[in-house]
Amino acid sequence: MNTTSAAHGWIAIQPQDDVIIALRDYTKGETITLPDGASFALLDDVPKGHKIAVHGIEPGHDVLKYGFSIGIAKERIERGNWIHSHNLKTGLHGLLEYEYKPGASVQTDMPPEHLRTFEGYMRPNGEAGIRNEIWIINTVGCINKVCEALARMGQSQFGSRVDGVYHFPHPFGCSQLGDDLKYTQQLLASLVEHPNAGGVLVIGLGCENNQVDQFRECIAPEYQGKVRFLKAQEADDELEEGLRLMEELVEIAELEQRQPLPLSKLKIGLKCGGSDGLSGITANPLVGSVADMLVAAGGTAILTEVPEMFGAETILMNRAVNEQVFDDLVDLVNGFKQYFVNHGQNIYENPSPGNKAGGITTLEEKSLGCTQKGGRSSVVDVLRYGKRVTRTGLNIVEAPGNDLVSVTALSAAGAHIVLFTTGRGTPFGGPVPTVKIATQSDLANRKKHWIDFNAGQLLEGRTMDDVKVQLFSQLIDIASGRAQTLSEQHGFREIAIFKDGVIL
Numbered sequence: 001m002n003t004t005s006a007a008h009g010w011i012a013i014q015p016q017d018d019v020i021i022a023l024r025d026y027t028k029g030e031t032i033t034l035p036d037g038a039s040f041a042l043l044d045d046v047p048k049g050h051k052i053a054v055h056g057i058e059p060g061h062d063v064l065k066y067g068f069s070i071g072i073a074k075e076r077i078e079r080g081n082w083i084h085s086h087n088l089k090t091g092l093h094g095l096l097e098y099e100y101k102p103g104a105s106v107q108t109d110m111p112p113e114h115l116r117t118f119e120g121y122m123r124p125n126g127e128a129g130i131r132n133e134i135w136i137i138n139t140v141g142c143i144n145k146v147c148e149a150l151a152r153m154g155q156s157q158f159g160s161r162v163d164g165v166y167h168f169p170h171p172f173g174c175s176q177l178g179d180d181l182k183y184t185q186q187l188l189a190s191l192v193e194h195p196n197a198g199g200v201l202v203i204g205l206g207c208e209n210n211q212v213d214q215f216r217e218c219i220a221p222e223y224q225g226k227v228r229f230l231k232a233q234e235a236d237d238e239l240e241e242g243l244r245l246m247e248e249l250v251e252i253a254e255l256e257q258r259q260p261l262p263l264s265k266l267k268i269g270l271k272c273g274g275s276d277g278l279s280g281i282t283a284n285p286l287v288g289s290v291a292d293m294l295v296a297a298g299g300t301a302i303l304t305e306v307p308e309m310f311g312a313e314t315i316l317m318n319r320a321v322n323e324q325v326f327d328d329l330v331d332l333v334n335g336f337k338q339y340f341v342n343h344g345q346n347i348y349e350n351p352s353p354g355n356k357a358g359g360i361t362t363l364e365e366k367s368l369g370c371t372q373k374g375g376r377s378s379v380v381d382v383l384r385y386g387k388r389v390t391r392t393g394l395n396i397v398e399a400p401g402n403d404l405v406s407v408t409a410l411s412a413a414g415a416h417i418v419l420f421t422t423g424r425g426t427p428f429g430g431p432v433p434t435v436k437i438a439t440q441s442d443l444a445n446r447k448k449h450w451i452d453f454n455a456g457q458l459l460e461g462r463t464m465d466d467v468k469v470q471l472f473s474q475l476i477d478i479a480s481g482r483a484q485t486l487s488e489q490h491g492f493r494e495i496a497i498f499k500d501g502v503i504l
Contacts, residue, residue: 270304286468
């Protein structure tokens with residue numbers, strides 16, 4: 001990244017790019033002076049985070065950012081023009097065929113010596129947890145309020161003996177059929193198996209499609225010892241029985257204590273939400289650097305948001321560790337495109353209103369910034385929705401771009417912590433600690449009760465080497481229980497399930 005002109009109010013990313021990015025609001029008529037001494041006057045007002053053309057671009061020509069095309073000029077663009085939806089359109093169209101063109105492996109930095117272990121809980125099955133919580137998972141949405149009441153009662157009675165008692169409400173589990181029901185069961189079962197939970201109380205109503213006995217079979221045998229099951233319709237007092245079962249789980253969880261563990265036991269999820277024009281310049285590359293450090297130390301990073309890979313998917317495909325992983329990633333991308341087609345939607349729909357307001361114009365521009373969260377490591381595996389990671393290294397999991405759905409999928413895949421970059425801000429927290437990373441200092445300073453880390457430092461004289469170690473250190477503190485994310489402190493924990501099917 002070229003930051004030589006950041007102090008002047010704009011930034012150039014790659015030498016071959018057609019654009020620079022405004023780091024403040026600009027007014028028509030202001031003068032921009034490039035490093036080569038060339039100057040030009042702005043022909044439009046340009047908001048912060050948006051693109052400024054550095055030379056003329058003919059209609060129909062590609063517009064480059066990050067060294068790649070982010071779309072096609074819809075009309076003649078003059079040097080000094082603001083580039084956005086009015087004069088730039090996506091260059092993506094149709095279904096694509098892919099050819100495996102593996103690139104050379106890239107050596108990434110190891111974390112500093114003092115950051116190569118964390119204090120975690122070693123579970124009996126060999127997995128590690130970073131929290132020792134009691135989770136309540138309901139098989140059906142009809143008993144959300146019962147579970148909510150149980151979580152409050154459990155926190156009051158047992159909260160001092162474990163790291164907390166939590167319930168994650170959802171509306172599904174009944175009136176679902178076929179694969180749709182199986183996906184819900186798989187997702188919930190993977191959450192039951194999560195090592196951040198020292199014990200799990202599974203509660204069903206009794207008449208739902210997702211029957212407790214059927215759901216029990218979805219949970220692997222090695223996890224059954226930390227799970228208790230309750231059918232609410234069969235209990236005389238489901239709250240009393242729930243508390244009794246919860247006390248059994250607390251007694252199991254109390255047997256485990258934090259101990260030093262290697263980074264090979266740590267898994268992080270990678271997510272961006274509410275992007276702006278600086279996401280691909282600050283926060284996303286920062287998270288990619290942290291992911292590379294963890295992978296270099298033998299740990300695991302998990303990337304998702306498949307539709308937000310469209311336009312940049314070949315960058316990931318050519319990093320597949322072998323041709324089988326490449327084929328799996330092609331199937332994943334094409335399958336998601338077909339999902340859009342099946343529902344009559346434009347495969348290459350533009351970014352959300354918030355993303356557009358922040359300076360993101362096209363899907364390929366969003367994707368080129370989004371995929372930087374995956375760093376430069378090889379892709380070792382591709383997971384279907386709701387499945388759990390089995391290989392260390394960079395994994396890709398099937399899920400949409402939606403914040404709640406994708407963070408839930410990352411958690412179900414085994415992520416202990418999710419690094420969540422944002423240029424717009426959000427209070428959201430997933431079922432695991434969710435670290436909100438601001439793309440710019442204005443956001444970090446304005447929403448201090450939401451933002452855990454400020455990647456805007458990268459535009460203020462701090463180097464990537466310094467800031468990635470700072471973030472990695474904070475990551476280890478959170479993993480070791482020495483610090484909590486703001487969403488944890490506020491009690492903000494949610495899940496959302498990816499539904500694709502009829503409701504009876």
